[in-house]
Amino acid sequence: MMKIGLCLSGGGARGAAHVGVIRAMQEHGIEIEAVSGTSAGALVGAVYCAGNSVEKMTEFLKEGSIYKTIKFGIPDRGLGDLNFLYKVLPQYIKEDTFEGLGKKLFVTTANLNKGKKQVFESGELFKPVIASCAVPLAFSPVTINDEIHLDGGTMDNFPVDPLIEKCDLLIGVNLLPQLEVGSKSLNSFRGVLGRVFDLSILANTTPNIAKCDIVISPIKLHKYKIFDFGKVDELVEIGYESTLHSMDIIKYHIENYNNKD
Secondary structure, eight states: OOOEEEEEOOOGGGGHHHHHHHHHHHHTTOOOOEEEEETHHHHHHHHHHTTOOHHHHHHHHHHTOGGGGOOOSSOSSEEEOOTTHHHHGGGTOSSSBGGGSSSEEEEEEEETTTTEEEEEOSSBOHHHHHHHTOOTEEEOOEEETTEEEEEGGGTOSSOOHHHHTTOSEEEEEOSOOOOOOOGGGGSSHHHHHHHHHHHHHHHHHHHHHTTOSEEEOOGGGGGSOTTOGGGHHHHHHHHHHHHHHHHHHHHHHHHHHHHHO
């Protein structure tokens, strides 16, 4: 049986598109063996690997809108924090451990002390997931084992490497298609911060995209910013439609693999 790995990139609110990708996979009977995610991909990946339905995942994203936690003013280590996720996550994930998940999950963070990315796959779950979502400047970092961690996308926004040796087919979801933007979209703090975030991680995304067998890159996401948390339904639909466009090639790979046996 082919083992399929799903790599979920970061992208802020656009991470809701990952739910649409998963919905399309489930409707076509495609079973995922393992998930590797960073930032929004880590968050969706954790809720998915815990066995939640598409409806519950969508509900989680609406309830867990993180933009509401940002308070403009004099920042400490970020304009807000993600502490509220410690209250929301237990409603969707019964056990605060990787081992308690129904599917294998890898979560990438940026370890500021060591100056490199760190991949978590065992032990405590919530802290690494929340740290992986801590966008620099927007949210305060998270301390794990006396070391400071934040958004994994700053080091590796497309963390496919943990899946390479464990899966036969690698499917990646890239939430940050490289497109030009108009000046109108850069006339606010959120717009500028979002664009800087996107540009800062493009360089570490491209090399890893090439390691995937199939890459789903929803072009329509370019209209949405990393803090558009009020548009979950739209974003889920974009991920769903984009995956349907790739479904024939996904099934082709699976059938070819199965025919070899």
